[in-house]
Amino acid sequence: MLSKRIIACLDVRNGQVVKGVNFEGLRNAGDPAELAARYNVEGIDEVVILDVTATLESRRALADTISAVAKRIFIPLTVGGGIRSEDDAAAAVDAGADKVSLNTAALTNPGLISTLAARYGSQAVIVAIDAKWVEGRALVYVRSGQQGTAREAVEWAREAADRGAGEILLTSIDRDGTRQGFDCPLTAAVSTAVSIPVIASGGAGSLEDFSEVFRDGRADAALAASIFHFSEHSVRTLKELLRSHNIPVRL
Amino acid sequence: MIALIDYGAGNLTSVRKALAAVGAEVHIPGSPSELDDALGVIVPGVGNFLSTSALGDEWREGILQAVGRGSPLLGICLGLQWLFEGSTEAPACHGLALMSGQCERLEGGDDLKIPHVGWNALQFPRESRLFEGIPEGSQVYFTHSYAAPVTNDAIAVTTHGTPFASGVERGQVFGVQFHPEKSGDVGLRVLKNFLDAV
Numbered sequence: 184m185l186s187k188r189i190i191a192c193l194d195v196r197n198g199q200v201v202k203g204v205n206f207e208g209l210r211n212a213g214d215p216a217e218l219a220a221r222y223n224v225e226g227i228d229e230v231v232i233l234d235v236t237a238t239l240e241s242r243r244a245l246a247d248t249i250s251a252v253a254k255r256i257f258i259p260l261t262v263g264g265g266i267r268s269e270d271d272a273a274a275a276v277d278a279g280a281d282k283v284s285l286n287t288a289a290l291t292n293p294g295l296i297s298t299l300a301a302r303y304g305s306q307a308v309i310v311a312i313d314a315k316w317v318e319g320r321a322l323v324y325v326r327s328g329q330q331g332t333a334r335e336a337v338e339w340a341r342e343a344a345d346r347g348a349g350e351i352l353l354t355s356i357d358r359d360g361t362r363q364g365f366d367c368p369l370t371a372a373v374s375t376a377v378s379i380p381v382i383a384s385g386g387a388g389s390l391e392d393f394s395e396v397f398r399d400g401r402a403d404a405a406l407a408a409s410i411f412h413f414s415e416h417s418v419r420t421l422k423e424l425l426r427s428h429n430i431p432v433r434l
Numbered sequence: 435m436i437a438l439i440d441y442g443a444g445n446l447t448s449v450r451k452a453l454a455a456v457g458a459e460v461h462i463p464g465s466p467s468e469l470d471d472a473l474g475v476i477v478p479g480v481g482n483f484l485s486t487s488a489l490g491d492e493w494r495e496g497i498l499q500a501v502g503r504g505s506p507l508l509g510i511c512l513g514l515q516w517l518f519e520g521s522t523e524a525p526a527c528h529g530l531a532l533m534s535g536q537c538e539r540l541e542g543g544d545d546l547k548i549p550h551v552g553w554n555a556l557q558f559p560r561e562s563r564l565f566e567g568i569p570e571g572s573q574v575y576f577t578h579s580y581a582a583p584v585t586n587d588a589i590a591v592t593t594h595g596t597p598f599a600s601g602v603e604r605g606q607v608f609g610v611q612f613h614p615e616k617s618g619d620v621g622l623r624v625l626k627n628f629l630d631a632v
Contacts, residue, residue, distance in 0.1 A: 185594055186553040186573060228553055257452055259616050276445050304444050304481040306577040380551045433553040433573040
């Protein structure tokens, strides 16, 4: 049976993981390659590197980061944040990314989804959707959640899938950073609307939250950052809990 | 030297890295004649079966000759499907027919998404060289919509709604539907086992 995936997100700025980390036993807790290797040992299923600055300077640092991480782990590696063009995507892939995650650029230039799917295959193209509830509708936001659009998340997810996206990374702006749990109604709405996998993101605070988003949110994968960085909960503990709830995981 | 065939179906960086990690010397041949020196041949690839048509008659001939000389051949993902007669994904496009059967689209359903993306378990109908030392039930990383039938050549079977061949082996011809380069230690062991056959 296909396992539900647990994905660790590393928010990176100029080659260092931000949001802080306090793993014991790491020489440099801000080093993305060390963190990724640690997660890999614990049994993480995938790693996402998110460039949170996406300036020209950080782009160069990003390529080094991707390549350093890709040397250490042999599990799927996704890169996102500021990928605006085919060249940006090619730089990430050439450095060792298996998948790229498009956000704002996919919405402003949806043709980029098909271009990249044709070049690298759909499995390499994730469309990230940041959504927020406004008067009962889950609307798409862009530019790191700063700017609203008139697009509905479900409808945009369908279009992205039709254009060749291989997965949807769905972030709830309402829940992001709140640690109140994933937005299950939002995730379920998108996940049941498309045939491609949906990765839930935003709001993980407890281990039970993951169980809920897999069951009630119909998520195929769940992504979190700080809950793992702070070592409050290890990936292994999480997966053991999920298995005890009869949710299939890789242990 | 292992020949890694690049026919434009996906990026080879990860495969190269993983092969390097298990000690393989890898060369990407520019023409089929370069296969003459290859100790083993790997055909990777993702995406549509149609993209295997980029491997024209010369490549097919070169690869079949290498197999005829006893060089081990490993097909990964689309590369496994290419070992069969063909695929309903691109009926006009012929596989190498080293194994009999047609690849078909996986059937989706409630809570059964297609493509099949993620980690799933291997069951072993019989012992094999490719999965030597790997415990039954080990999980590996898949991403595909079409799959090969379970025949006598199947050495690993995985179920996503219906069972399909996740590993095949016949003589010196091997194939895996999953991505060993993305399947952690289990995947590296599969690549290592292939190198041991070389």
